Amino acid sequence: MTVLYPKKGVSELQRTTPEFVQEKYGLSPDQYADYAALRGDPSDNLPGVPGVGEKTAAKWLQEYGNLESLLANMEGIKGKVGESLRAHVDAVRLNRRLTQLVRDVDLDVDVHDLARREPNSSAVSELFDLLQFKTMKARVPGLVNVDTQGEQGHLSLDVTLSAETLSTWIANHAAEVFALCLELDDRQAPVAVAMAVDSSVWAKPFSEMDAGEIESFWKFYSDPKARKSAHDGKAFMRELAAEHGVMEGLESDIAAAAYVLSPGSGAQSLEQLVGLELGTTLSAGESQQQSLFGDVVDVVRLSQSAVAVNRLRSVLTEKMKSLHLMDLCTDIEVPVVSILAKMESVGIAVDKSALQTLEEYFSNIAADVEMQAQAAAGRPFNLGSPKQIGELLFTERGLPTAKRTKTGFSTDVETLTFLAATTDDPIPVLLLRHRDVTKLRQTVVGLLASIAADGRIHTRFQQFVAATGRLSSTDPNLQNIPVRTAEGQRIRETFIVGDEYETLLTADYSQIELRIMAHLSGDEALQQAFKSGEDIHTTVACGVFGVTPDAVDADMRRRVKAMAYGLAYGLSAFGLSQQLNIDPRDAQVLMDTYFARFGKVRDFLAETVTKARELGYTQTMAGRRRYLPDLNSDSRQRREMAERMALNAPIQGTAADIVKLAMIAVAKDLEPMHSRLLLQVHDELVVEVAPGELDAVTAIVRAGMEHAVELSVPMDVNIGIGRTWHEAAH
């Protein structure tokens, strides 16, 4: 057997030349073109789209002769290889279409730098710009924006570090906005700081700062008159709050600016924004300095980050101004950053031993139910596996199938409840119970794992991920703690008031989204229903069914309530009928009757979609946008999805605006007090009340929430007090 190429002597580059490959695998020049396509030929391939392996490509070509014949016989290739091959061929087809597209617009793009065996960054960048691949462009590292390309595609640190002492430097730039970047170590202790103003940069590891400089820095940090900007300031503020308080004087946050400009993009890192907006990259610094603790501090990179924050602030500010988004960023998002930093830093106290007891309780039930289910099945099976449940119920036991999922028959609550009700098989009930109880156990286990050394749970509020303007909560998610069942409420009981504090207080808006609809639509009938102060769903039911309030029974009220919720989601008669378990025709009648009574609501919803289609985006009361290009999609499914989003976004988003404004008002009024905000759950605030402050805090929270904005309907707020979150919710 011939050694095709020695390990030494033939370069990597030579090994992939057409001639070499043709000889190695005995391929004709025509076959080589197809081979290249399969492999991911540079001219036929985009970075990020893989090709098949060298040997695989050659093998299938040897077998089928050419790509066309391979494609024609693809069905015959089974198993993993087939799937993988199909995926790659799809990619190849896509690439060929893209290549053709590029030729059509007469853009000479060579996306692969053959000589350097890497993507041709500027060409790919140009291509992505052309195709408006903004997200993908941000994802691919190192792409250079041709419009603003620097000499080497790196952010040049053309301002040398200031040698002045910190206090002198700060004093010399007192009126300017300081871009601040702080690096923390694994234990969240500050390691280095870099600050940039227009003309100058100051940066140092803390280990090299003398006592005076360190003192100057923290004084500056807490000085509200020292104007600052940062990227995701909350990231360091939450960690430093316990020791240094929340940073004062934050005037601009790049992450917030990027979010209001494009809320659909999720949280964008500084690196992504540098690539996207400045068309360059942060360099991995060459001069790395060793701190006292042995941590490697990249002061150059940190300094570049500060310079980048500074530049991004001007770029994004211009964009925000032209789109009238400046107020949203400055008056809502930036103040919320500091409030959340403090809330995260404070955390909420939990009763650890009560959680441990609950864990054991739920575990025992789960184990017991599992045994019963396996006994009933006559064999062991994994109760957590939808696949195994499907086999057991539908194949082995012959139960009727209903809903399908992508991968098989659905075994969700709806299905299992149906099976429990219509068959005498004992297993569906056991599975439902097992699902319930394991879900609760997992929640409890997650909470236990999140308890910090101070006995409290410090969730992270994500301010820049939700497309509608809402917050979200992670690590752990405290916005989805069970509340609807008695067992779930036992978990809420483990969230308790902290030592030295008097009570927890919860305050939530009632029907905020429906009130927003009443306001935005200008529907007098719905507004009147809210102004009457009576139970809203009962009042609306009166109008819809044309009866007196005492004639409204529970079922009528339930239907109207479901209808009201559905409205804000872009409901269909079908969806409503599913929700209410009634005939779709009856649901349609219900909708028609509703809209006959509240016509402006329907007009408002229709106009919202029409306007969004014209503009390309929706807007909330505070001007928050949500871009929905799919409103003009050819695909009906995508278009209708976008229409429902367009309908929902202004409502959900306005509610988010209002709650953020309320948080700002409440936080401001709580400043002189010891009580503090702990949590936000979309339309609810949780406050920890210090001894003696209950009456004042109640008034502050009520006023802050009720008057966050003035609508044409009252903003009713329910307030509850209690030792635990559960108690306080009543």
Place this chain on the structure above:
DNA sequence: AACGTCACG
């Protein structure tokens, strides 16, 4: 990594 499922508003 994708999917199914389920918790919250």
Place this chain on the structure above:
DNA sequence: ACGTACGTGACGTTA
């Protein structure tokens, strides 16, 4: 004929 209510995050299973 088709799919069918918005927005999130977390977990276990499976490919």
